[in-house]
Amino acid sequence: xxxxxxxxxxxxxxxxxxxxxxxxAETALAADQYLQAMxxxxxxxxxxxxxxxxxxxxDPIEIHCNIENPDIVxxxxxxxxxxxxxxxGLTDDGVIIINTCTPPEQVRTAISIPVTARIACVDATxxxxxxxxxxxxNTPMVGALIKVAGVIDMDTFKGLLAKNLGKKFGQExxxxxxxxxxxxxxxxxxx
Amino acid sequence: xPTHTTLAATGNSVVAEAMRQCKPNVMAAYPITPxxxxxxxxxxxxxxxxxxxxxxxxxxxxxxxSACIGASAAGARVMTATSSQxxxxxxxELHIASGMRLPIIMANANRALSAPINIHCDHSDxxxxxxxxxxxxxxxxxxxxxxxxxxxxxxxxxxxVMLPVMSCxxxxxxxxxxxxxxxxxxxxxxxFVGEYEPRNALLDxxxxxxxxxxxxxGGPYFEFKKQQREAIENARAVVSAVGAEYSALSGRxxxxxxxxxxxxxxxxxxxxxxxxxxxxxxxxxxxADGMKVGVVKVRVWRPFPYAELAAALxxxxxxxxxxxxxxxxxxxxxxxLEVRSALYDLEMRVPxxxxxxxxxxxxxxxxxxxxxxxxxxxxxxxxxxxxxLVYLGAREEA
Numbered sequence: 001x002x003x004x005x006x007x008x009x010x011x012x013x014x015x016x017x018x019x020x021x022x023x024x025a026e027t028a029l030a031a032d033q034y035l036q037a038m039x040x041x042x043x044x045x046x047x048x049x050x051x052x053x054x055x056x057x058x059d060p061i062e063i064h065c066n067i068e069n070p071d072i073v074x075x076x077x078x079x080x081x082x083x084x085x086x087x088x089g090l091t092d093d094g095v096i097i098i099n100t101c102t103p104p105e106q107v108r109t110a111i112s113i114p115v116t117a118r119i120a121c122v123d124a125t126x127x128x129x130x131x132x133x134x135x136x137x138n139t140p141m142v143g144a145l146i147k148v149a150g151v152i153d154m155d156t157f158k159g160l161l162a163k164n165l166g167k168k169f170g171q172e173x174x175x176x177x178x179x180x181x182x183x184x185x186x187x188x189x190x191x
Numbered sequence: 192x193p194t195h196t197t198l199a200a201t202g203n204s205v206v207a208e209a210m211r212q213c214k215p216n217v218m219a220a221y222p223i224t225p226x227x228x229x230x231x232x233x234x235x236x237x238x239x240x241x242x243x244x245x246x247x248x249x250x251x252x253x254x255x256x257s258a259c260i261g262a263s264a265a266g267a268r269v270m271t272a273t274s275s276q277x278x279x280x281x282x283x284e285l286h287i288a289s290g291m292r293l294p295i296i297m298a299n300a301n302r303a304l305s306a307p308i309n310i311h312c313d314h315s316d317x318x319x320x321x322x323x324x325x326x327x328x329x330x331x332x333x334x335x336x337x338x339x340x341x342x343x344x345x346x347x348x349x350x351x352v353m354l355p356v357m358s359c360x361x362x363x364x365x366x367x368x369x370x371x372x373x374x375x376x377x378x379x380x381x382x383f384v385g386e387y388e389p390r391n392a393l394l395d396x397x398x399x400x401x402x403x404x405x406x407x408x409g410g411p412y413f414e415f416k417k418q419q420r421e422a423i424e425n426a427r428a429v430v431s432a433v434g435a436e437y438s439a440l441s442g443r444x445x446x447x448x449x450x451x452x453x454x455x456x457x458x459x460x461x462x463x464x465x466x467x468x469x470x471x472x473x474x475x476x477x478x479a480d481g482m483k484v485g486v487v488k489v490r491v492w493r494p495f496p497y498a499e500l501a502a503a504l505x506x507x508x509x510x511x512x513x514x515x516x517x518x519x520x521x522x523x524x525x526x527x528l529e530v531r532s533a534l535y536d537l538e539m540r541v542p543x544x545x546x547x548x549x550x551x552x553x554x555x556x557x558x559x560x561x562x563x564x565x566x567x568x569x570x571x572x573x574x575x576x577x578x579x580l581v582y583l584g585a586r587e588e589a
Contacts, residue, residue, distance in 0.1 A: 022369055025199045025369050029198075029199040029371060035370070038363070038364075038367060038369070039367065041225075041311070061370075062469070062471050062472045063468055063469050063472045063557065064361075064364045064466070064468055064555065065554050066556075068556070
C-alpha cells in the first residue's frame with residue numbers, strides 16, 4: 001500500500017516556503033522515498049500570499065494536481081490566518097503547524113478546522129531572529145514539522161541543511177540554523 | 192554501463208543538464224516563463240566553464256531561432272528553448288529550420304497563448320507549431336523530459352532524418368515541480384549521442400554549398416517538400432530504434448505511445464503530457480473496483496503514431512481523447528482529430544468522445560478523470576450516446 005503524505009505550505013513570497021519545500025523533498029529522497037514539490041505560481045511580488053505543495057511517498061507519484069486535502073498544513077506567517085482559509089480541505093486527522101506566538105487553543109477559536117485535527121504553534125520568527133539573526137522562519141518550521149508529524153528524518157535534514165548552507169556560508173551559519181531547528185523541535189506546542 | 196544518479200530536481204533543471212551532456216556547440220536563446228530556468232541554468236554552465244558551448248544572447252525569440260539556424264547551417268550542434276509567445280514569435284523560423292533540414296534541438300515549456308494573458312500550462316503553443324515540420328516529443332515527467340532531450344539529439348542528427356526536434360514538457364507542472372529523476376554520467380550520454388558530423392556545413396569551405404536558396408516557379412520547391420515528408424516518415428523507424436537503444440542504456444521504457452491496462456481494457460483514455468499520470472492513477476482505482484479501463488499516452492506527436500494507436504484502440508467500446516489545446520472551428524482538439532483519423536480504417540467503428548481540459552493551467556483534478564471514465568462506462572454500456580465536445584471542468588459562469 002502506498003504511503004502518501006501531502007503537505008501544503010502557506011507563506012508570503014520571500015519567506016522561503018519554496019526553499020523549505022525543496023529541502024524537505026531532498027530529505028525524503030535521501031531516505032529513498034518519492035517526492036514532488038511545487039509552488040503555485042501567481043503574481044510574483046514580495047509579501048504576496050503564496051502556496052506551495054509537497055508530496056512524499058513510498059512509491060512513484062503519478063498525479064500532477066494541486067493538493068486539496070492535505071495531511072499537513074504549514075503556515076509561515078500568522079497574518080495569513082485572517083485572509084486565507086489555511087485549513088481548507090485539511091484531513092480530519094491532519095495537523096496544521098503555524099508560525100505564531102499565539103497558543104494553539106486560541107488559534108482554534110480563530111480558524112475553521114476539523115475538531116479532530118491538531119494545531120501546532122511555534123514562534124519560528126522569534127527563534128530565527130535569536131539564532132540565525134534574520135527573519136527567515138522556514139528552517140525552524142521544518143524542525144516543528146519533524147516533531148509534530150515525523151515524515152522526514154531529523155539527522156538527514158540537518159545534514160542536507162549543512163550541505164546546502166556550506167556552499168555559501170561557514171560553520172557558524174550552519175550551527176545557527178541547526179540551533180533554530182532544535183529549538184523549534186523543543187518549543188512547538190500542540191493542542 | 193552508465194552510472195545513474197538520483198536527484199530531487201525540476202524538469203527544467205534536468206533538461207539543462209541533458210543539454211550540457213549532449214555537448215551543443217551553440218545555444219542562442221531568449222528567456223520566457225516558464226522556460227527561463229533552462230537557459231538560465233545552461234548559461235550558468237557556460238559561465239562556470241562546464242561546457243565550451245558558445246552562448247548567444249539575443250533580443251527576441253525570432254532572433255534566437257535565426258541565430259540557431261545560422262549556427263546549424265554553419266555546421267554546429269545547436270540547442271535552444273522557448274515557450275508560448277516565444278514559440279509563436281519563432282513561427283517563420285520554425286519552417287526555415289525544418290526546410291533547411293537543420294537538426295536543431297529545442298525544448299518547449301508548454302504554455303497557453305494570449306489573450307487573455309496566461310503563463311500556465313496548456314498545449315496551445317506547441318499545437319500551433321504542429322505543421323512546421325519538426326519532429327515533436329512530449330514528456331509526462333521530468334524524467335521523460337531528460338530522456339527525450341538526449342534521444343532528440345540522436346533522432347535529429349540521424350542521416351535519414353536531418354530535421355529539427357522539439358522536446359516538450361508541461362509548463363510549471365513539469366518545468367518547475369521538483370521530482371525524483373535519475374540522470375546518467377556525462378560519458379555515457381556523450382557516448383550515446385556521439386559526435387555531430389554535419390553534412391553540407393557552410394564552414395566546410397572545401398565544399399562550398401548554398402542553404403535556403405530561391406526555388407521559385409519551376410524550381411525544386413515542390414520536390415523539396417516531398418523530401419521533407421519522406422524525412423519525417425523516416426523518423427518513425429529512427430525514433431523507434433533510438434528509443435530501443437536508449438531504453439537498453441537507461442533501463443527505462445520508451446514508445447511512440449505508452450499503454451497502461453490495454454491488454455483487456457474495454458474503454459480507454461488517450462492523453463498527452465503530465466495528465467497521463469492523473470489518468471493512470473484514477474484508472475488504477477477503477478481497476479481495483481473491477482472496471483476494465485486503460486490509458487494510452489502519446490509520447491511522439493510528430494510523426495504521429497497512427498498505426499500504433501489503431502492497434503491499441505481496436506475493439507474498444509468507447510475512447511476518450513483529452514486535448515489541452517483548442518482547434519477552434521474543428522470538431523475537437525488536435526489530438527482528437529488525429530485519433531479519429533487513426534481509427535478510420537478499422538472495420539469496427541470505435542465511439543470516440545473529445546474533451547478540452549486544463550487550458551491556461553486549469554487544475555486537472557482527479558475527479559475530472561473519474562468523470563471521463565464514467566462517461567466512457569455509460570457509452571460502453573449503451574446508456575449514453577457519445578456527447579459532442581466537452582469542456583471538462585469549465586465553470587458555467589466564470
